[in-house]
Amino acid sequence: MQTKTEVEEASRRRASPSRRVLDALLLCTGDMEHLDEHMKDAIIEQLPHAEVSGGLHGCNGMLVSLLMGVFSSAGDWYWWLLLPVCLCSATCVFLYSGLTSLLVHWDLPVAVFPFNIIILLFLLCTGPNNPYFPHHPAVPPGVLQPNGTQVIxxxxxxxxxxxxxxxxxxxxxxxxxxxxxxxxxxxxxxxxxxxxxxxxxxxxxxxxxxxxxxxxxxxxxxxxxxxxxxxxxxxxxxxxxxxxxxxxxxxxxxxxxxxxxxxxxxxxxxxxxxxxxxxxxxxxxxxxxxxxxxxxxxxxxxxxxxxxxxxxxxxxxxxxxxxxxx
CATH class of the missing domain: 1.10.3430.10 (Ammonium transporter AmtB like domains)
Structure with missing residues (x-):
């Protein structure tokens, strides 16, 4: 007896060209189950699949990338910034994995600890006057201003x-x-x-x-x-x-x-x-x-x-x- 997957595959081969195009498009929409199954064996660090599919690792990398772009003073289209963005985002994954093994003993979430750590390390390593990756210095929120009590x-x-x-x-x-x-x-x-x-x-x-x-x-x-x-x-x-x-x-x-x-x-x-x-x-x-x-x-x-x-x-x-x- 043919399995359900084999039956579906055989019917897909017999389908019209338009139907096959539609099926191909559906592979890239929704839950993307086929890609999801494929990615289980393409994951370098072999971290828990639930963490990867839930976006827990991508969240920290995204936040690091956003803040690096916001603080960069090298212009809006400074393409060389993609190099540290990729490196720091990937580092978040390893840091997340290491912190998980520590915080799991108290049933605590890693949350965005990797993002906070990595972005500060990057800004400390580069500095406002770095020739390759300069950034705007942050201003303390309590800095004194004229008429500081008169707000709109x-x-x-x-x-x-x-x-x-x-x-x-x-x-x-x-x-x-x-x-x-x-x-x-x-x-x-x-x-x-x-x-x-x-x-x-x-x-x-x-x-x-x-x-x-x-x-x-x-x-x-x-x-x-x-x-x-x-x-x-x-x-x-x-x-x-x-x-x-x-x-x-x-x-x-x-x-x-x-x-x-x-x-x-x-x-x-x-x-x-x-x-x-x-x-x-x-x-x-x-x-x-x-x-x-x-x-x-x-x-x-x-x-x-x-x-x-x-x-x-x-x-x-x-x-x-x-x-x-x-």
Missing amino acids: AVEVMYGIPLGVGQIFACDAMGPSLLILGAVVLYSPLLATHALLGSAVGTLAGLSMAVSHDSLYSGLSGFNGALGCMAVGGLFFTFSWTTHLFAIASAFLSAYADIALGNLLGTVGLPACSWAATLTATLMLLLTGSLAAYSIPIGQVKAPEHNLNSRRRQWTAGNTLERDSVV
Whole structure:
């Protein structure tokens, strides 16, 4: 008897030329199952397939590439920058693998630790006056400005959605709204916490009288957005308890970002997303009421999916308890 695959292959050979062209196009769309199977044996480091297909390694490489382009002062079309971009992005994969073997003992995510480490190492190695790969020095957010307490309310409000766009180094309103829309499609709960965290980060920036550029461009809000998203449904099941902790995480991430920005800015380095990454890691290490809502790292998915899974577990547990009583 022919297997299902053999039958499908035979029918594909008998199909019309137009049908074969359509089938070929479908190989490059959707889940691309054939390419997915092929790539399992083309992976150099043989890392877990779930990590690769889930984009965990590509995320850090993408962020490194974005920030290298943003900070580069060699022009918009400096093609030689592709060399360190490829090298640093590939290095993120090896660093991710090494950190995984360390953090797995505490069931902690590697998250964007590789991105934060690699981008700082690159900027330290090159410097603003490097003849081949110069970059713009970062300015501390707490730098004094004339009339530092007089802000434009509308521009501050614009900075809240821009804080979500700054997660991907975007400081334009249109693309930032598209990014926010994409987050809404993936998870409305995550998008809500992103905006909430950005608003909290902006409020923290106002309370510390950070530079107007940080407020207006969304730089004050993006670490707050990341910290709020991490606790408000991503690594923890959503509830009123985790919602309050998410707000606290947003405040802590925002204030830590200001402190790190002032510290690293003295040597011309950006704080990147160190504040949110360290804050989320701290929250995952906490014991007590928050730990009860923690999701095992291997089971983290969209917040709504995490919430439904926890509800099913609660329902199953209550059913077993009632059956045991009967």
